[in-house]
Amino acid sequence: MKPAAFDYHAPGTVEEAVALLAELGDDAKVLAGGQSLIPMLALRLTAFDHLVDVCRIPELQGVQQRDGGVRIGAAVRHAQVGTSPEVAAAAPLLTLATPLVGHFQIRNRGTLGGAIAHADPAAEYPAAALALDATMDIASPTGRRTLTAQEFFTDLWTTAMEPDEMLVGVTFPAWGGRSGFAVEEFARRHGDYAIAGAEVAVELDETDRVRRCAIGLVALGPTPERPREAEAELVGRPVSEIDPAEVGRLAMAGLTAVTSDGNGSADYRRRVGAAMVARAWTRAVADASTEGAA
Known part of the structure; x- marks a missing residue:
C-alpha cells in the first residue's frame, strides 16, 4: 500500500x-x-x-556536554547517539541501549527525539529517559518549556505535548562516582520489539552500599515504567546482601497495567520482566564494582 x-x-x-x-x-x-x-x-x-x-533544522542537531550531563538534539540519529563519546561518558545507559533499537538501517535513520516523542513503551530510549531523569526541551509558538520524563509520558503513544509543540532536545544528567549500567531485554528475534526489558543504573558508596539506583522497564505497561518503590527498598543496603531475583520481584510488584497480547500473557511478561531486571542488576553492580576497583 x-x-x-x-x-x-x-x-x-x-x-x-x-x-x-x-x-x-x-x-x-x-x-x-x-x-x-x-x-x-x-x-x-x-x-x-x-x-x-524537522530533520534539517540546525538547532535539533548535535550532542553537547551541559551542566555535568549531556544534551542531545531531537534530530540526532540513533547511530550517532550510540557512537558519541559525550553520551558514553555522561549517559552510558543510552550507549548500551542503542544496539537494541531495531536494525542498523533503522538506527541510521531514526532519531532520538522521534523515538521519545513517539512514546512507545516497548522502545528503549523512553525507558532510559525515565530511568535517568531526563528533561525534555519543548518549543511552541508562545515560547519554551521543560518537562521531566515523568511528566512527559502520559499514556500509550501519548505525551504531554500540545498539538502546536515539538521536542527540541533532551538533557540527561550524568551519574558520577562508582556507577554501573546495564540493559537486558528479551525479544523473539534481534530487532523485534521486546517482550519485556530492563535498563538499570546503580551507584555504590565507599562501603559497597547502594547510594542510588534507577530501573527503567520496557514493554511492561502503557508507558515506560519506573518502579520507584523498589528502588527505595534497595538504597542504603549492602550490595552483597541483595539477591538479584529479589530486585526482579520488587520491580514487578507495583505493576498494575501489564497486558496480554500475541507475545504472551501478562503473567508471562512479568516473569520475563523480573528475569531481565535481575540480569541487568547483576551486570550493573559488576560494572559499578569494576569502576571502584579501577
Missing part, C-alpha cells in the same frame, strides 16, 4: 516549524526519522494532510 496524499513541509528553524504546527492544527504531523510514522502511513493505519520534516 501507499500513504494517502499529503503536503510536505521542510522548515529551516524551530520557530517556522511550530508556526506551521499551529497553523495546520490536527492535520499536521512532525516527521523526524520516520521509522515508525512512515510504515504506519504506508499501511493506512493513520493519515495526515501535512508532514512537517
Whole structure:
C-alpha cells in the first residue's frame, strides 16, 4: 500500500516549524526519522494532510556536554547517539541501549527525539529517559518549556505535548562516582520489539552500599515504567546482601497495567520482566564494582 496524499513541509528553524504546527492544527504531523510514522502511513493505519520534516533544522542537531550531563538534539540519529563519546561518558545507559533499537538501517535513520516523542513503551530510549531523569526541551509558538520524563509520558503513544509543540532536545544528567549500567531485554528475534526489558543504573558508596539506583522497564505497561518503590527498598543496603531475583520481584510488584497480547500473557511478561531486571542488576553492580576497583 501507499500513504494517502499529503503536503510536505521542510522548515529551516524551530520557530517556522511550530508556526506551521499551529497553523495546520490536527492535520499536521512532525516527521523526524520516520521509522515508525512512515510504515504506519504506508499501511493506512493513520493519515495526515501535512508532514512537517524537522530533520534539517540546525538547532535539533548535535550532542553537547551541559551542566555535568549531556544534551542531545531531537534530530540526532540513533547511530550517532550510540557512537558519541559525550553520551558514553555522561549517559552510558543510552550507549548500551542503542544496539537494541531495531536494525542498523533503522538506527541510521531514526532519531532520538522521534523515538521519545513517539512514546512507545516497548522502545528503549523512553525507558532510559525515565530511568535517568531526563528533561525534555519543548518549543511552541508562545515560547519554551521543560518537562521531566515523568511528566512527559502520559499514556500509550501519548505525551504531554500540545498539538502546536515539538521536542527540541533532551538533557540527561550524568551519574558520577562508582556507577554501573546495564540493559537486558528479551525479544523473539534481534530487532523485534521486546517482550519485556530492563535498563538499570546503580551507584555504590565507599562501603559497597547502594547510594542510588534507577530501573527503567520496557514493554511492561502503557508507558515506560519506573518502579520507584523498589528502588527505595534497595538504597542504603549492602550490595552483597541483595539477591538479584529479589530486585526482579520488587520491580514487578507495583505493576498494575501489564497486558496480554500475541507475545504472551501478562503473567508471562512479568516473569520475563523480573528475569531481565535481575540480569541487568547483576551486570550493573559488576560494572559499578569494576569502576571502584579501577
